[in-house]
Amino acid sequence: QAPVEIQFWHGLPQPLGGQLEQIVAGFNASQAGVKVVPSFRGSYPETMVAAIAAFRANAAPHVVQMFEVGTGTMMAAGRAVKPVHELLSEAGVTIDFNDYLPAVRGYYQASDGRQMSMPFNSSTAVMWYNKDHFKRAGLNPEAPPKTWEEVAEALKKLKAAGIASPMTTSWPAWIQVEQVSAIHNVPLASLGNGFDGLGATMQVNNPLMVRHMNNLIAWQRDGLFKYGGRDNAPDALFPAGEVSIAMASSGLRSRITREARFEWGTAMLPYYGDVAGAPHNSIIGGASFWALNRGPQGGRNAAEWKGVAEFYRYLSNPEIDAKWHMETGYVPVRRASYQVAKSAGFYEKNPGSDVPIEQLLRGGEMTPNTRGIRLGGYVEIRNIVQEEMEKSFQGQQNGQQAMDAVVQRGNAVLRNFERQNRG
Ligand SMILES: O=P(O)(O)OC[C@H](O)CO
Known part of the structure; x- marks a missing residue:
């Protein structure tokens, strides 16, 4: 009998995409009843748009990899989504979500605690730094800057040592707005950043974010910071040795280990040394896997859902999760996987x-x-954040104006979404 085919769309570029497809190949080789067919659909935002369009055309993939900021939209997508808890119980497959890290599991649970999507490639953002550049600038390569004040000092020294663009950031909205807010325990939006309801409003025009934007604007003007583009476009700059400090996903490790021809280090994201209570935890990024109906009429049978459940069971295996973590820089999503990596030294x-x-x-x-x-x-709001940052870097507005614009435009998106999705 031919295996059940499961279409799986993902949004990871090389080398990560290939590494993910190897995991899929491992699943396919592990049994004979199910064949998962992976397909790269462009960036995370492109993959999300493609999946929604395919659903409307009754041609959605069984599983789509969705970046974390698509979660709010997916939670409200109703019958388009087959929730993980339902999928697993119908298929008779058990996954011990209690062993998953609360920060990861909680991100993908409904407010009643039921699991909506399948956690897999969770990351966080870190500070990658070029030790060769640090040595050249007389900085201690084993003591990277901890605070933004120390980062600013280091950037000046790196610039003086001849590094044209000492710092960049990938995912400008995720890292310079969402992570900076969390690390200083400042709300990005009301209602617990939206976890507590659809009525949330944006709150990024606060003193911390305005200060941080004004710093980025000044550093960019002075040639200390290079705006490298939206989303993951700046990822190439650090492994190429062009910048000394890059704030980027922990998953960039995969590329850095393959491409960097210099000594590099990993450090935590900086914080403002004068903010009481800082630093707090950073937040997760990356993606989770959503099971989708074929289209508005449903269109899946029990064997297909069972196939997806078996795929998820495989992904939840601590050996598989640990392997992915160790090969890519994504974090282990289970405690048991963390133990596997520790035991392996x-x-x-x-x-x-x-x-x-x-x-x-x-x-x-x-x-x-x-x-x-x-x-x-929120995917739309991230683009608004990036647009307003770009206007600032072009000298058209200051940090206060940028953050005010994000609040005003972001709230319009939120109210529109609320109107369309309130029960
Ligand atoms: O590059 P990733 O997979 O760590 O994802 C980064 C951001 O969280 C995407 O929203």
């Missing part, structure tokens, strides 16, 4: 590879400002 052999995990745990208990973001239409 991975962290001793790869100094700095535990920085993302430590940073997610920094500062004790999570607060409503450090759990993450659950805003419908």
Whole structure:
């Protein structure tokens, strides 16, 4: 009998995309009843748009990899989504979600605690730095800057040592707005960043964010900071040796280990040294897997859902999760996987590879400002953030004006989403 085919769309470029497809190949080789067919559909935002369009055309994939900021939109997508808890119970497959890290599991659970999507490639953002550049600038390569004040000093020294663009950031909205807010325990939006309801409003025009935007604007003007584009477009700059400091996903490790021809280190994201209570934990990024109906009429049979459930069971295996973590820099999503990596001596052999995990745990208990973001239409709001940052870097507005514009335009998106999705 031919195996059940499961279409799986993902949004990871190389080398990560190939590594993910190897995991799929491992699943396909592990049994004969199900064949998962992976397909790269462009960036995370492109993959999300493609999946929604395909659903409307009755041709959705069984599983789509969706970046974390699409979560609010997917939670409200109703019958388009087959929730994980329902999928597993119908298929008779058990996954121990209690063993998953609360920050990861909670991100993808409905407010009643039921699992909506399948956690897999969770990351956080870290600070990658070029030790060769640090040495050239007379900076201690084993003591990277901890605060933004120290970062600013280091950037000046790196510039003086001839580095044309000492710093960049990938994912400008995720790292310079969402992470900076969480690390200082400042709300990005009301109602616990949207976790507590659809009525949330944007709150980024606060003194911390305005200060930070004004700093980025000044550093860019002075040639200390290079705006490298939206989303993951700046990812290439660090492994190419063009910048000394890059704030980027922990998953960039995969590319850095393959491409960098210099000594590099991993450090935690900086914080403002004069903000009481900082630093708090950073938030997760990356993606989770959503099971989709074929179209508005449903269109799936029990064997297909069972196939998806078996695929998820495989992904939840701590050996598989640990392998993915160790090969890519994404964090282990289960405690058991973290143990597998520890027992393998991975962290001793790869100094700095535990920085993302430590940073997610920094500062004790999570607060409503450090759990993450659950805003419908947030993918659109991220683009607004990036647009307003770009206007600032072009000298058209200051940090206050940029953050005021994000609040005003972002709230329009939120109210529109609320109107369309309130029960
Ligand atoms: O590059 P990733 O997979 O760590 O994802 C980064 C951001 O969280 C995407 O929203």
